[in-house]
Amino acid sequence: xNKLGIVISKEYLTRVKNKKFIITTLLTPLGFLVFFIVxxxxxxxxxxxxxxxxxxxxxxxxxxxxxxSKRFKFIKSTESLDSLKSKCKKGDADAILVLPNFxxxxxxNYTAYYHSDKTLDIEMEAKLxxxxxxxxxxxxxxxxxxxKDQIEKVDTKISIDPxxxxxxxxxxxxxxxxxxxxxxxxxxxxxxFIIFLYGAGVMRSVTEEKINRIVEVVISxxxxxxxxxxxxxxxxxxxxxxxxxxxxxxxxxxxxxxxIVGINQNDLQNISANIPADQLSxxxxxxxxxxEMMNLNWYKILTVFIIYxxxxxxxxxxxxxxxxxxxxDDINDSQSLTMFxxxxxxxxxxxxxxxxxxxxxxxxxxxxIFPLWSPIVMPAMIPFDVPWWHLGLSxxxxxxxxxxxxxxxxxxxxxxxxxxxxxxxxxxLFKWMFSKQ
Amino acid sequence: xxxxxxxDNVFKEYSNLIAVNQISFKVPPSCIFGxxxxxxxxxxxxxxxxxxxxxxxxxxVKFNVNSNNNSSLIGYMxxxxxxxxxxxxGEQLVYLCRLKGLSxxxxxxxxxxxxxxxxxxxxxxxxxxxxxxxxxxxxxFIATVAHNPKLIILDEPFSGLDPINTNLIxxxxxxxxxxxxSILFSTHRMEQVEEMCEEIVLINKGKNVLSGPVKEIRxxxxxxxxxxxxxxxxxxxxxxxxxxxEQHENFITVRLREGQSSNEILNxxxxxxxxxxxxxxxxxxxxxxxxxxxxxxSHE
Numbered sequence: 205x206n207k208l209g210i211v212i213s214k215e216y217l218t219r220v221k222n223k224k225f226i227i228t229t230l231l232t233p234l235g236f237l238v239f240f241i242v243x244x245x246x247x248x249x250x251x252x253x254x255x256x257x258x259x260x261x262x263x264x265x266x267x268x269x270x271x272x273s274k275r276f277k278f279i280k281s282t283e284s285l286d287s288l289k290s291k292c293k294k295g296d297a298d299a300i301l302v303l304p305n306f307x308x309x310x311x312x313n314y315t316a317y318y319h320s321d322k323t324l325d326i327e328m329e330a331k332l333x334x335x336x337x338x339x340x341x342x343x344x345x346x347x348x349x350x351x352k353d354q355i356e357k358v359d360t361k362i363s364i365d366p367x368x369x370x371x372x373x374x375x376x377x378x379x380x381x382x383x384x385x386x387x388x389x390x391x392x393x394x395x396x397f398i399i400f401l402y403g404a405g406v407m408r409s410v411t412e413e414k415i416n417r418i419v420e421v422v423i424s425x426x427x428x429x430x431x432x433x434x435x436x437x438x439x440x441x442x443x444x445x446x447x448x449x450x451x452x453x454x455x456x457x458x459x460x461x462x463x464i465v466g467i468n469q470n471d472l473q474n475i476s477a478n479i480p481a482d483q484l485s486x487x488x489x490x491x492x493x494x495x496e497m498m499n500l501n502w503y504k505i506l507t508v509f510i511i512y513x514x515x516x517x518x519x520x521x522x523x524x525x526x527x528x529x530x531x532x533d534d535i536n537d538s539q540s541l542t543m544f545x546x547x548x549x550x551x552x553x554x555x556x557x558x559x560x561x562x563x564x565x566x567x568x569x570x571x572x573i574f575p576l577w578s579p580i581v582m583p584a585m586i587p588f589d590v591p592w593w594h595l596g597l598s599x600x601x602x603x604x605x606x607x608x609x610x611x612x613x614x615x616x617x618x619x620x621x622x623x624x625x626x627x628x629x630x631x632x633l634f635k636w637m638f639s640k641q
Numbered sequence: 642x643x644x645x646x647x648x649d650n651v652f653k654e655y656s657n658l659i660a661v662n663q664i665s666f667k668v669p670p671s672c673i674f675g676x677x678x679x680x681x682x683x684x685x686x687x688x689x690x691x692x693x694x695x696x697x698x699x700x701x702v703k704f705n706v707n708s709n710n711n712s713s714l715i716g717y718m719x720x721x722x723x724x725x726x727x728x729x730x731g732e733q734l735v736y737l738c739r740l741k742g743l744s745x746x747x748x749x750x751x752x753x754x755x756x757x758x759x760x761x762x763x764x765x766x767x768x769x770x771x772x773x774x775x776x777x778x779x780x781x782f783i784a785t786v787a788h789n790p791k792l793i794i795l796d797e798p799f800s801g802l803d804p805i806n807t808n809l810i811x812x813x814x815x816x817x818x819x820x821x822x823s824i825l826f827s828t829h830r831m832e833q834v835e836e837m838c839e840e841i842v843l844i845n846k847g848k849n850v851l852s853g854p855v856k857e858i859r860x861x862x863x864x865x866x867x868x869x870x871x872x873x874x875x876x877x878x879x880x881x882x883x884x885x886x887e888q889h890e891n892f893i894t895v896r897l898r899e900g901q902s903s904n905e906i907l908n909x910x911x912x913x914x915x916x917x918x919x920x921x922x923x924x925x926x927x928x929x930x931x932x933x934x935x936x937x938x939s940h941e
Contacts, residue, residue: 207740210736210739210740211740214736218725218727218728218732222727413723413725416723416724416725416726417719417721417722417723418723418724418725419723420694420717420719420721420723421717421718421719421723421737421784421785422737422740423694424692424693424694424712424715424717425712425737425740425741426712426740622689622694622695624721635656
C-alpha cells in the first residue's frame with residue numbers, strides 16, 4: 205500500500221473504531237426515535253381532566269352547541285355572567301364563552317369573550333374559532349337564503365400547469381416546482397451540514413497532530429501533501445460511513461418507533477378511508493405528488509449530489525486543514541480563522557435560497573458556477589432541469605478550483621504545521637502560499 | 642572512506658534570517674556523531690533538511706546507500722516528543738513503521754521485537770495517554786528505530802529519563818552503532834558528548850565553527866595544563882620554573898611555559914621530596930570548548 209493509502213486507512217480506522225464514533229452513530233437514530241416517541245406521546249396525551257366551558261349566548265343567532273370532546277365539555281347557559289364567574293371561582297366551571305350580539309349578515313368581524321383564569325391554549329382557541337366560524341356562516345346563509353350547493357358552485361379551484369415550449373424540456377406539473385424547491389433546499393442543507401461537521405473534523409485532526417508534535421515525525425516519512433490529503437479523504441470516508449449507516453438505521457428505527465407507539469398499517473389505511481368525500485382531492489393530490497417524485501430523474505439528481513458533495517467537501521476540508529495547520533498551540537485560536545470558511549458557506553446558503561425562489565435569475569446562475577457556492581447552490585437547482593452545458597461548465601470549474609484550493613492549502617499546511625507558538629495572521633498565510641519549502 | 646551521509650555547502654535562508662550557512666560535514670557509517678550548538682544555532686533547521694522535511698536553497702545532502710526512499714533510511718526523534726495520545730502503543734508503532742516503508746507483517750514483527758527487548762510487551766494495547774513521561778519516551782525511541790534505519794537522528798534523547806533508563810538507552814545506542822547504524826546525536830549535555838560521540842560538528846548562527854573527531858578536538862584545545870597530587874601538603878611558591886594555575890592542599894594545577902616539557906616540571910617536583918601520587922594532563926572539557934568557541938565566534 206502506498207503512503208497515502210496508509211494515512212487514509214489509519215485516519216479512517218482509528219476514527220471508526222473509536223467508542224465515541226460508535227456511540228454517536230448508533231445513538232443519533234435512537235435520539236430520533238426518542239424524539240419521535242416523546243413528540244407522539246405529548247401530542248396524543250390528552251389530560252384526564254375535562255374542561256367545562258359555559259357558553260352564554262347573547263348573539264341571537266340560535267347557534268348550535270359545539271360537540272363535546274375528551275378535553276372539553278360545553279354547556280349552554282342563560283345565567284348571568286356574574287353567577288357564571290362565581291361558579292368558576294367555586295371550581296364548578298373552568299371557563300365562560302360570551303357570545304355578544306351578532307348584528308346581522310353584513311358583519312365581517314366578530315369578537316367573542318373567553319373568561320377564565322386559565323390560559324386559552326392553542327387547541328381551545330382553534331376549536332372555538334372554527335366552531336363560531338362555521339356556525340355563523342350557516343346562520344348568514346340561512347338569513348340570506350343561500351343554498352349550500354350554490355355556494356360551492358361559486359368557488360373555483362385553480363391550478364396552473366406549466367407546459368414546456370421546446371421539445372427538449374420534460375413536461376412538468378404544478379407540483380414539480382414545489383417538490384423541486386423542497387428537495388433542492390434539503391440537499392443544499394445536507395451538503396452544508398456535512399461540510400461543517402466533517403471539515404471541522406479534518407481541522408481538529410490536523411491541530412491535534414500539530415499540538416502533539418507528532419507531525420514532525422510523520423512528515424519526515426510522508427510528504428505534507430500526502431498527509432493532508434490522507435486526512436481529508438480518511439475523514440471524508442468516515443463521514444460517508446456514518447451517513448450510510450444512518451440511511452439504513454433511521455428508517456429501521458422509524459419503523460420500530462411506529463410499532464412501539466402503536467400505529468399500524470391498518471390505522472393508516474383507516475385514516476385515508478376516513479377522508480370525507482369532499483376532501484378526496486387531497487388523497488389524489490398526495491398520490492399525484494408521489495407520482496411526480498417518481499418521475500424525477502433520480503439518477504441525475506443523486507449523481508449530481510454526489511459530485512458536488514465531493515467537490516464541496518474537498519474545497520472546504522482543504523481550507524479547514526490549512527486553518528488547522530496555521531493555528532498556534534491553542535486550539536481555541538481557530539475561531540477567528542474559521543470565518544474564512546464559514547462566511548463563504550453562509551453566503552452560499554443565501555444564494556441557494558434566492559436561487560430556489562428564482563432559478564432563472566442572474567444570481568442563481570452565478571451561484572451555480574462560482575465554485576465556493578456551487579456545491580450548495582447546484583444541488584438545490586438540479587431538480588429544476590439545469591441544461592447540460594451549464595452543469596458541465598459548473599463541474600469543470602468546481603474541480604479545477606478544488607485542485608487549486610488543495611494546492612494552495614497544501615502550501616499553507618506544509619509551512620504552518622512546523623510553526624509553533626502563536627497563530628498565523630492572514631498576511632502570513634498569504635505569504636506561505638508563495639513561500640518555498 | 643565511504644561516508645554514510647555527506648553534506649556539501651548546505652544553505653537555507655528564511656525570510657529574515659540565514660538558518661543554515663554553507664554547512665559541510667560527513668558522517669561515517671557506524672559512528673556516533675554529535676551535532677552541537679547553542680539554542681537557535683540552526684540545528685533543527687539542519688536536521689529538517691537532512692530528514693527531507695524541508696529542502697536546502699543550495700548545496701547537497703547525499704546518502705551513500707542504495708535506496709529509492711531516503712525517508713526509510715532515517716529514524717528521527719525530535720526534541721519536542723509527540724505520539725498519538727488516543728492510539729494504542731502497538732498500533733501506532735506499526736503505523737509509523739509502515740510509513741517508513743515496512744510491510745504490515747514486517748512492522749508487526751519489528752515492533753514486537755523491540756517491545757520484548759525493553760520488556761514492555763504488555764503495553765501493546767495501552768493508550769499513550771495512560772503512560773508516564775518516561776514510558777512514552779521509550780515508545781518514542783522505539784518509533785525512531787523500529788524500521789532499522791541507517792541514520793538515527795536523536796535530539797536530546799535522554800531528557801526526561803531516569804538514570805536507569807538513560808543507561809538502557811545508551812546501551813541500545815551503542816548496540817545500534819555496532820550493528821552498523823550511525824547516530825546523529827544533538828544535545829546540550831557536553832558530558833554526554835565526551836562520553837558517547839566519536840565525532841562532532843559544532844554550529845553557531847548557522848555556520849560550522851568546529852568539527853572533527855572528539856579526541857583530536859580536545860587535544861587541539863589543550864592548554865598544557867597538568868594536575869599533580871602529592872602525599873603531603875604542597876608548600877611551593879611562585880617561581881620562574883613553574884606557573885601555578887590553581888593550588889589546594891594536596892593538589893596543584895600548573896601550566897607549561899613555552900618550550901617547557903612535562904618531565905621538567907615532574908623533575909622539579911620530585912626534587913622537592915614530596916611523594917607524588919598522580920600526574921595527569923588536564924584536557925579541556927567539552928563544556929569549556931563549547932563555551933569558548935561559541936563566545937569567541939559571537940564576539941567576532
